[in-house]
Amino acid sequence: MNDILNTDTIAAISTGYSSGGIAVIRISGKDAFSSADRIFRGMDSPLSSCASHTVHYGHIVDPSLELIVDEVLVSIFRAPRTYTREDVVEISCHGGMFVARKILSLLFEYVRPAEPGEFTKRAFLNGRIDLSEANAVADIISSDNDRYLLNAERQLSGVLAKKVEDFRSKIVHEAAFIESAVDDPENYSLDGYGDVLSEKVDELIKGLSDLSETFSEGRIMKEGVETLIIGKPNVGKSSILNCLSRNESAIVTDIPGTTRDLISEKIRLSGITLNLIDSAGVHEADDRVEAIGVERTLSKIDEAKLIIFAVDSSEELDENDYHIFEKIRGKNVIVLLNKSDKPQALSEGSLEKLADLSKYVLQFSAKNGDGIEKLGSAISDIIFSGKGSEGRDIIITDERQKAECDNAVRSLLLVKRSIEDGLSEDFFTQDLMDAYDALGRIIGKGVSEDLIEEIFSKFCMGK
Amino acid sequence: MKLGPLEEHYDVVVVGAGHAGCEAALACARLSLSTIIFTVAMDAVAFMPCNPHIGGSSKGHLVREIDALGGEMGKNIDRTYLQYKMLNTSKGPAVHSPRAQADKQLYSFEMRKVLQNTENLTLRQAEVSELIVKDKKICGVRTLSGANYYAKAVILCTGTYLNARCLFGEVIDYTGPNGLKAATHLTSSLKENGVEMRRFKTGTPARIDGRSIDYSVLTPQYGDEKVKPFSFSTDPDSLTRPQYPCYLTYTNEKTHEIIRDNLDRSPIYAGIIEGTGPRYCPSIEDKVVKFSEKDRHQLFLEPESLFTNEIYIDGLSSSLPEEVQHAVIHSIKGLENAKIVRNAYAIEYDCISGDQLLLSLEFKNIKGLFSGGQFNGSSGYEEAAAQGLIAGINAAMEIFGREPLILDRSTSYIGVLIDDLVTKEQVEPYRMMTSRAEYRLLLRQDNADLRLTSYGHDVGLVSDERYEYVLKKKREIASEIERVAAVTVNPTEKNQDILRSLGSAEIVNQCSLSDLIRRPELDYESVCVFDEGRPSLSDEVKEQVNIDIKYEGYIKRQEVSVERFKKAEGRRIPPDIDYEKVPSLRIEARQKLAKYRPVNIGQASRIGGVSPADISVLLVYLKSGKYKKDGNE
Incomplete structure (x- = not known):
């Protein structure tokens, strides 16, 4: 059963199938150390008794014959401070597919092959990275041109998340102001607020539409x-x-x-x-x-x-x-x-x-x-x-990200319409928060208590 | 004959006769269960130790919901208000909220009268000091005098009385609110039975003598001319009592300077108070520090009762020393010569965190033990009453062997309140707010009867007659909405003239009457000129028709969200799940899930510290069959 929730151990060549100076084989999961120990021979054996985040010199052997396959450096990382938050071992061997594949086949006696993107999937499921970062990793892996790679790296460093967070904090600020006035009508007046909000919503719509439009470029970069x-x-x-x-x-x-x-x-x-x-x-x-x-x-x-x-x-x-x-x-x-x-x-x-x-x-x-x-x-x-x-600072490359971006714009347009139709301010929040939710889904965040927190931190509420 | 300790048997024991306790006891007694309610102070039944009003934004919703379910609070405020106001009328119907200034004394007397005239209900003044628990099941309570009261269910509504202490300046009084006796024994019994206790704080402003206020320089605040009753069964025309004004004044720079100069003598800033206070109800010293950019804060002077001349200073909650309080008050316009009747103080008390409760408000670990009100970490009379009512109903349901009444977030503010208390970690006393209700356009104060009467009827607190009345109302609303949609308006010269006179744009093509009602400047009433066959309907039906048509688009969107919500609520998590066996869950999520033990995926997703990724992990685990392999089912 290749269920991601199994605590089984996976391995793959993580440098891609190309010929370079070295190739790296990554193993992740609870048997990462023990499986590596089966085929690694070095001064520091066994790896399972070595300290985390250390590098060890030695040889990979075919354990059935004790034949040396390659001279390697092995890096070990103990959970949870690893890419997948599981135990991770990385074997750096000599380049060329033959050696790397040979080592991998030895490992497959003990662990199973990783599916495409599975390391990242584990990193996401274990809470190590957010959704936009996970997307970015997948993009880097499948990236086949320079511009795209640059963008993917930016997403990974959280530029997209930061940008989306920026939009979200602007939205939640407005919603919280309305809500404070609704819950504390004697201390907060919303007179003339519709016009103020209208301008701010225009800015948000423009910013988000621009971001959404980058997808046409993003898709070109990706595809x-x-x-x-x-x-x-x-x-x-x-x-x-x-x-x-x-x-x-x-x-x-x-x-x-x-x-x-x-x-x-x-x-x-x-x-x-x-x-x-x-x-x-x-x-x-x-x-x-x-x-x-x-x-x-x-x-x-x-x-x-x-x-x-x-x-x-x-x-x-x-x-x-x-x-x-x-x-x-x-x-x-x-x-x-x-x-x-x-x-x-x-x-x-x-x-x-x-x-x-x-x-x-x-x-x-x-x-x-x-x-x-x-x-x-x-x-x-x-x-x-x-x-x-x-x-541009960031470009959207993922269909899902674009869809949520567009959903947010749609909700903001509904806010505009409510303002134009002369509805009262409490109606604006419904769609503001829908926009907020949609953007939250880009970075894998729920709304939860954000609005309430904002109300308390920014506005002097109550008696 | 030598006598042993007193021993009595009841179906239900209620501990505490505040707003939660009264509702809990009334619900049980009205459902024919023999019920006893304890209070440490018989003269403080349904006492309002802080502000003198019932309702207000979102709290008014709670009162209307309590009423629809068959509770007492709405009826009692209808009997005892001094002023009535519908808040937020300039905003949408979702946030209209009724608020009344109560005559505190009368409110308490009237509620006590109701309790004492309810069959099956016994009132007793005594301090409950111990729980009697056997095999994780409640059997009754013991009072300080050693008397044993055996019962099938016990409901704790101890409010702010447990190990309470009141503080201002360097003074510490070991009393409950307002100098009333604190309850100092029950906490240790609760702890012995595995209940985890915490400490919260709140505070109240000073009361001043109304005769010493210079009203001539202050702005009066009057109530609405037309009083809309809180209770759906109160006849609006019967509410003709005179109303009394409140008055508006402000703090000023001098006030703030006095506060800043003496801040170090506030027990909170001096670090004497350890309990967590509510952010939404900041003391004046908090407001001055936190919102230093504001050069003044509003204060409302509110009458407390016709039987006293005490005036409540809304907005001036404080725990500064007595002499500082005097100086602060005297710095305020209109209060230069004010005489203080009671000092402001902060109060600390023991309560629990809601994660120990099921959504029925029964303790997870002690069968038959329920709790409601500030004991559960909430604040406010209305929040307390709502929980008391639900705890009472569910204690009764358990005794009857019936399913508990659990209102979800899409049905009511009460549902939101209880779900928040039980599911989310509360860092301060919990106050209801309209922004906490995700589906608030559906959860209006005006339709609380349509939403909840059937639940009240089903548990047995709402009469058949009342239930039939609401069903009829629903039918009338539905058929009128349908009828109006079928009425057409043509672009005739005459109709265009009428539209112009109503300040509305002309129509281009034939349209339905509903289309016109949706126009911002028009409503159901104003389009009656186009509606010859309009039947005669009650105001409450017309109100619903108007709202349902006018905001149809928004209502539909919320209904879609509710569908999504219901789906997640419908994905149940097996009660015996072992989170230790769910692989890949983050440690924090594992701990939180194990602590709160959510009943479904929706509830799990609302627990703080449980991320969407954790939820996906959990979902996959439940689906994967690994759950079964781990020895479950």
């Missing part, structure tokens, strides 16, 4: 941009693709559950993940001079958030170019004038027409990589409306 590279046969689509992937040496491994069927490849450019739609189709069309391939690609235009339109700048535009031209008008288009390394043949008129189609008409050479930086900044410009995610 990438659906991108279509389009062009008539022989303009060099596949060499453009090869150039892009080669440049960042980063054809991203698919992450189960996030990849759509249509996306055949993910590449990374300027820290943004591009999900290339149906690029297989593009390859085919490139190889065979057949319009059918183009037509197939054209049918994908609507699914794309970004279209990279490649033309061959060593030839004048022809009717095939204009055919595509018409189909992609009005979309987010970047025009790549490919083959900038060859003599240029485009007329003034053609260039004007292309400039009309997109403000990003870029010289590019798939052959030598010229223009790739400009392409990156053009993509960033289009996707982040020129703002760039670095300018």
Whole structure:
């Protein structure tokens, strides 16, 4: 039974399945020390008698043969001051999947494999981190680009929680003021308060809407941009693709559950993940001079958030170019004038027409990589409306967080409506506190006594 | 013949004849149980040792609910008010709350009269000093004189009398409130029986001689012209007694300076008082320190009784030394020559924390022992009466072998009150507030009868006649709401004229009468011109129709929340659960859950120190089948 509430012990390679200098295997649970002791041999054995938060040098052996598998450093952490609040052992072994997998398989004699995110789940369930932090950890683990990673780290350090708390404290302050006046009408007057509140609610709505809107960027960061590279046969689509992937040496491994069927490849450019739609189709069309391939690609235009339109700048535009031209008008288009390394043949008129189609008409050479930086900044410009995610303090990347943010905005709009409808102030609290609750759910907090505490601490109540 | 100690047998013993004790004893006696109620001072039955009013924000709700369930408080204040006021009328119907200045003397006399004329009820002046408990079951009580009173249930309503001491300045009096005898023996008996005791404090302001006040410089505060009775069974037209004003005055910089200069002589600031006082009822010294930015605080001068000329200074609770109190009072406008009749004082007393109680107000560890009122860590006459009533009802239900009456948070303020007391850790005497009620738009003072009469009838405290009356009222409300929704108003020239004259915008299309009622500037009454077939209905029915239609959207939203709440309340936690066996629970949550032993997930989630993550852990554990594997079920 893989029930998270079992006190069983779990283990996994926690450095991800890539080749690095070292790999770390993490074990968590009540048998963490005893299982590690089965395969660890060192000066300090057994680990179960060592002090917490210490590092030990030694070897991992295959206990059946007492054969040395690797030379390792083992860190031990005793509950509860650990990531999961359980006993944790981390084995740092030499990099490369073979060694790490071998050690893990030895461990699986005693412990079970961790499910994806299970360490974090335990950290959350054991009260070590709040919900937004838990989300952030999952994001870091699955993150495949730099911007996203930065945001996830910010969430983990509690920037989101702090921001949400800030909204909540503003809301609860207003609610508490109303409630004080309701419970102590002879000491507090609410005359003219509706107007004051209306302004404050406007600010809150704006702030929360902005936060909610960051999700469109957040999703892009998390999931990438659906991108279509389009062009008539022989303009060099596949060499453009090869150039892009080669440049960042980063054809991203698919992450189960996030990849759509249509996306055949993910590449990374300027820290943004591009999900290339149906690029297989593009390859085919490139190889065979057949319009059918183009037509197939054209049918994908609507699914794309970004279209990279490649033309061959060593030839004048022809009717095939204009055919595509018409189909992609009005979309987010970047025009790549490919083959900038060859003599240029485009007329003034053609260039004007292309400039009309997109403000990003870029010289590019798939052959030598010229223009790739400009392409990156053009993509960033289009996707982040020129703002760039670095300018923001925090971005929402989780569907649930966005939904609660929107719920809070909805409740605040109801407050606005109550004010406009001339309802009395006690009606405002109902929806103010709903907004407060919704935001609380983002960071995994209930309302409980918060309102009452605020009333007592800020207002001079009663007799 | 030599006689042994006195020995008597009753169904129910009630200890204490304050607001909780009176309701508890009346409920039991009215349910035909032979009942005895003890008081240390027969002349202080239903005594009001602090402020002279009943009701007020959210407390007025409690009184109306007590009345709907068949309690006495509402009827008694209707007999004894000096002034009546509906508070918060400029706000929504959820927070309208009736408050009356009571004639303290009359209130006490009238309640005593009711008790002494109730069948099955015996009053006795004696100090109960011991509980008689056998095998974790209550058997009766013993008084200081050694007499034994055996009973099937005992209800403790000791108020602020247990080991009480009153303090002001350097003076410490070992008495109960107002110089009355303290009860000094029961605490040790409770402790011997495993009851954990704590210490709370509260305080009261000075009373001054009305003849020494210069009313000519003060602002009078009159009551409402039309008195709306607290009791649903009092005829409004019968309430024609004259009303008496209160007066408004303020503290000033000089007052605050005197207080600041003598702060070190307050027993609280000097560290003599250890009990925890209520934040919502701060002493004047607290207010001056905590809210130093305020240059004045409001004070209300309230008459205490027509039989005395004592005036209560609402807002000036204090425990400063006598001479400082005099100087403080004399610094206030209109009180320059005031003569003090009784000094202000702080009072400390023994009470319990509510986690030792079930939601029925029965002790978890002593069967048949119930408690209510300030003994349970609350404050206020109304809070006390509400608990006394429920404790009385549930003592009776237990004797009858019936299920206890447990009102949840979606039914009533009483439900909120008891759930808070039993489920949440209280750091100070608990006061009711409308903000504590999550579903307050549904829990209005005006519909307490519609909400609770059936419960009162079911336990046997509400007559068939009264119950039928409320059912009929409900039917009338429902059919009128339905009828009004079907009445249409057309955009004719005539109708537009009427709308304009009512200060309301014209209509574009045909609409229903309900749509018009929902407009902020209109209501059920004012749209009667569009409503030819309107039946003749009582004011109370019209009021409900108006509120239900006008605030329909808000009411519906709260009803959705109630559904969600009921779901969590419906997920029961097995009573024998061993929290030590629930893996991954944080230690704090484990301890809190084991201490409070919530009956359902909803209640568990309200316990302080139990986080949403703990609740998910608990839910998963209960679902996982591991619970069964651990030897449960």
